[in-house]
Amino acid sequence: DTGVSQNPRHKITKRGQNVTFRCDPISEHNRLYWYRQTLGQGPEFLTYFQNEAQLEKSRLLSDRFSAERPKGSFSTLEIQRTEQGDSAMYLCASSLPNTGGYHEQYFGPGTRLTVT
């Protein structure tokens, strides 16, 4: 049973460095979401892919953030010139299209980013 996987699980970086996270969704899921969760808060939506197309971006996704899903399978989220405010858990979720109306999203374990 392969769920959503994310790598790395933890990343510590210095301010100003670039970081890249990877998400591997469940294989037959064509919808992929990225969320960010800061301490004491619920996850907040960042961006959405349907297959390889990035169809939705939150205002939270500043121009230092870029996400790709080149072949409609795995996705990467890159943060350039990291700032301390970027410290958070980055969660990836995937779902099937129109799964009985649920559009249930299956979440990965997250990547915890700490910017020092």
Added chain:
Amino acid sequence: AQKITQTQPGMFVQEKEAVTLDCTYDTSDQSYGLFWYKQPSSGEMIFLIYQGSYDEQNATEGRYSLNFQKARKSANLVISASQLGDSAMYFCAMREYSGAGSYQLTFGKGTKLSVIP
């Protein structure tokens, strides 16, 4: 404007007792979905239960049930017969359709449940 409100930052419950976690929501859409997720200390979000806005019956999944009161815009989670493994953060979320094909979730701030032996 906050769309999902969870007013209980923390809750305690005795093992084997039932507990209700509150959630109210705000939307002008007629079609929407409400979810509850559990987040243990490991960080992964675990889907618990779903209620659609047109569902007439309250959703149930094992020990979890959702007390859906549409007119009051509330979707409270009831956990029966609490177990020590239920200790975790619980998030209420609403599915919204963005118009661009996205069904992103909007989450509340969560309730930390602690089960006491």
